[in-house]
Amino acid sequence: MLLGFVYSPAQTIINRKDDDDRDRKEYRRRDDDDRDQRETRTKKDLEYRVDFPNARDHKVSIQVDNSKVRIEGYNGDEVVIQAVGLQAPPERAKGLKPLYYSAEDNSGTGLSVKQEGKTLYIVKASRQDGRYTIRLPKKVAVSFEQVNWQGDDLLITNLEGDLEVKTNNADIDIRNVTGPLVASTTSGDITVTYSDVEQSKPSSISNISGVVDVTLPADTRADLKMKSITGEIYSDLDLSLHQGKGSMRRVGGGHTVEGSLNGGGVEISLHTISSDIYVRKPK
Structure with missing residues (x-):
């Protein structure tokens, strides 16, 4: 006796539903894994240090966006970068590199830090927002630029060298500096307190x-x-x-x-x- 195959539309619908359910569960599992990784990564505060002379003929050039930045001068010969709230790349990006920014994160803080001659360049290397405290030898010249319209407030304190600041959409608060100072913004208040001129x-x-x-x-x-x-x-x-x-x-x-x-x-x-x-x- 031959057994014939009987096509059942209802069974086909059930099978498709089971497949869809499995796909949705897999997508949810992957999303949960990514979210867990992100939550774990944001709990870490990061720090990077590099030697740099406390001299007026040296300069630190900073270009960032989408970040809240505090720049502090001190009597030392290191540049110290502290980053809070950054996320490491997701596990899926292992072995890959981001393409929106040409700079390479060689500091582990979302920033590229490179020295050329007497100038130290600090450049944003990630689209992620973050909070940075950058401590500098207070006699160096400093240039800060917000490179696009995604910015946050800027605080600069205790510097004795030439200072250039340019933002597009952020308040600028500068305290206890001597200048010379060139500061400009398109949208935001500029508050400056000189300790000496x-x-x-x-x-x-x-x-x-x-x-x-x-x-x-x-x-x-x-x-x-x-x-x-x-x-x-x-x-x-x-x-x-x-x-x-x-x-x-x-x-x-x-x-x-x-x-x-x-x-x-x-x-x-x-x-x-x-x-x-x-x-x-x-x-």
Whole structure:
């Protein structure tokens, strides 16, 4: 007796459902594994150190994005990078390299750290966001650039060398520095507190959409040039304001206000388009 095969649509549907269930379980298992790996990786704080002289003729150039950064100067001869909240690449990426960033993470902190001559370059090598504290020898020159619009607030403290700062979408808070300083942002407040003002080069602080707030020691010798297109300029310093033609000083309409402090000295330029400027004594 021959046994014939009977096609059953219902059985086919059941088999397909079982296959789909197995696929979904496998996908969930893989997702759970990846999530567990990520959660484990984020619990680790990372640190990287490299020797670097505490000298004015040396420079540290930093380019990052999508990260909150704190830069601290100290009396030492090492650059110390501390990273919090970073994730190592997933297990599936083992043996592969990310392509969005050309820099290679040779520090284990999501940053590329390379020295060329007297300049140390610190460059973001991962798309992941993170929190960085970077300790630098305080006499070195420092250049910081936020390379795109994905940024977070920046804090810089205790530096005595040349300082250049450029962000696109972040507040800049600079404390206890001497300059010379060149700082600019497109969207965010710039707050600067000088411990002293270096007289060798002019300083410039400019903003498009945000406050400029500068604190100067009362004995600072400086010539200030200040301009706000739509805002006001406020100060409690004893400025000797320069008079315009016919002894009429023009302040409104976005004109530049010029004044000397303690007989004049190094030029400090302050500029914003859509907010106010504050120039004050230390509290």
